[in-house]
Amino acid sequence: MTADSAPQGGPIAAQPLAAEPGAGHLTGLHRRITGWFAETARELPWREPDCSPWGVLVSEVMLQQTPVVRVLPVWREWLERWPTPAGLADEPAGEAVRSWGRLGYPRRALRLHAAAAAIVRDHGGKVPGTYPELLALPGVGSYTAAAVAAFAFGRRETVVDTNIRRVHARLISGVALPSPSLTAGEMRLAAELMPDDDGTSVRWNAAVMELGALVCTARAPKCAACPVRDSCAWLAAGEPPPSYTPKGQAWHGTDRQVRGAVLAVLRLADAPVPAEMFQQEPADLGFAAAGIGVPLSALHRLNSAPEQLERALAGLLADGLAELHQGGFRLPA
Structure with missing residues (x-):
């Protein structure tokens, strides 16, 4: 369409x-x-x-x-x-x-x-x-x-x-x-x-x-x-x-791909996800137990530049697809 x-x-x-x-x-x-x-x-x-x-x-x-x-x-x-x-x-x-x-x-x-x-x-x-x-x-x-x-x-x-x-x-x-x-x-x-x-x-x-x-x-x-x-x-x-x-439309390596990977994490998260969790592999496997380990690892495998990840997070906030809550990111309430 x-x-x-x-x-x-x-x-x-x-x-x-x-x-x-x-x-x-x-x-x-x-x-x-x-x-x-x-x-x-x-x-x-x-x-x-x-x-x-x-x-x-x-x-x-x-x-x-x-x-x-x-x-x-x-x-x-x-x-x-x-x-x-x-x-x-x-x-x-x-x-x-x-x-x-x-x-x-x-x-x-x-x-x-x-x-x-x-x-x-x-x-x-x-x-x-x-x-x-x-x-x-x-x-x-x-x-x-x-x-x-x-x-x-x-x-x-x-x-x-x-x-x-x-x-x-x-x-x-x-x-x-x-x-x-x-x-x-x-x-x-x-x-x-x-x-x-x-x-x-x-x-x-x-x-x-x-x-x-x-x-x-x-x-x-x-x-x-x-x-x-x-x-x-x-x-x-x-x-x-x-x-x-x-x-x-290009996909691999684009901001759209990173945005999609971040959203995949937020969809499975039952609590706000701190920004640092998006930026580096978590040492705390509690996040894997919470159900976001798989999409979080997929995000990290993209090896996105820090500025690209920042653009993706900022774009999700600007579009209303995510919000900040208690120091982390979550889907809009």
Whole structure:
């Protein structure tokens, strides 16, 4: 899923495309892609009819920049522990961070906790059902607001994630990859392609997203399995290469890796951890007995420079993912 920093979702004024598909052709694309989805879609718990809007909201936040296979077990644990927003809101924010596990980008856990508190405070504990109300929740951006309004409440919203952008780029625009960041033109294209009725629009959003995730992938698209390959502008153009080389995010040796290692220690700690414990191997094996010996040793094996560890600790404090208490670091209360 795309991050929520870009202006995605909500009312978009449809504008003519450079090469606008005819009405009949567009109806055919709707029918063929949603038909493919009906036959091949993955069975995911947040797609089940009995999944609550809260379950959909949790899934959408967890799935941002994180693959389904990693999200599934954590999502199930969250919904078992916190089946309603009130359940999460009643817990300290640190418990959300602790239960986030190793999904990455743990500030998302804090955003979910803040959203849960707002849902309880402002909406009687029920996830609101319109795009503006969802967008007003703390930490909910335009993509998430549109996705929850569509998938949890059946509303016609323009949902645009990375997978959808890639399908649109190849199928309609004839380029290998969408632009590095979301553009207004891409949003106009997505709005132009949307079916008019609510039910079909929801299925279309989900189907195009699934097509991008499973078939029209970034590096090795399975064009032979595509239900609309005969209509693909990119294939018709001879599969021109992308105009840029996507760059993955570095991990090993970065501040993000050190932050993650520190958080792994704090998740298992039942008492504040003194700063010196992060900086050197502990002589006191009591910390191992307390359950943090394994992640603490993993942190020390990174051999981080003192200034990098200091940046990681300071960053966790600044982001609200940790706090100082009784001379040590712990998850937020």
